[in-house]
Amino acid sequence: MSDTSTTAGSGLRGVLFDMDGTLLDSEKIWDVAVAELSLELGRELSSEVRETTLGNSMRDALIKVFAHTGSEATEDALLQGRNWLTGRVAELFAEGIPWRPGAKDVLQLVRDMGLKSALVTNTERGLVENALETIGREYFDVTVSGDEVEEGKPHPAPYLQGASLLGLDPGDCLAIEDSPTGSLSAHRAGCSVLLVPSELAVAPKAGYVIRDSLVELTAEGLRSAWCDARPASGS
Secondary structure (H helix, E strand, O other), X not given: OOHHHHXXXXXXXXXXXXXXXXXXXXXXXXXXHHHHHHHHOOOOOOHHHHHHHOOOXXXXXXXXXXXXXXXXXXXXXXXXXXXXXXXHHHHHHOOOOOEOOOHHHHHHHHHHOOOEEEEEOXXXXXXXXXXXXXXXXXXXXXXXXXXXXXXXXXXXXXXXXXXXXXXXXXXXXXXXXXXXXXXXXXXXXXXXXXXXXXXXXXXXXXXXEEOOOOXXXXXXXXXXXXXXXXXXXXX
């Protein structure tokens, strides 16, 4: 880690963005693919089970779908499920991925503010590369995908990795998330969290600032969110 990490608390220095449901309205695409996979495994997917998979790592989501369908989650079966699901999502991504409201403007805002920026997602690298064609690689200094860390969200590893690659202390970073799972990952890593719910409502919690959307978010709004959501010492 670079020397910049030794001055934590001196101000907002980096913004770490989730992807699905935060920048891109892609959870609806995953809805289609996960539902189709569940049918392939022999049972219609319930909305309740789908909600439990939101923001999960690929492996954790697959284990929940396999349990729902009564399928044995062997390593071989999980690999086949992963290959089927990523292939189907890639097909759907190719048809176009819509933006979440205000998201592209916030990416530009972070660049205009001179802050460092990272993409931190549970989605695997192949699909991330696909999605970056829509998002724009120029908005990020680094990207972290779900298959490049020891454990996915809600484990703190993805956000710890993102901050480390930027040479920043997590406490100097604001994570922008949409799901309880991703927000918990960022919070555990020591980041402030700006939570903009997409598919699931999230109750207020210490360490989070909740906003209805990213529309008309300003530089002062970003700094205020970082400050207001700073994790208490020892949390």
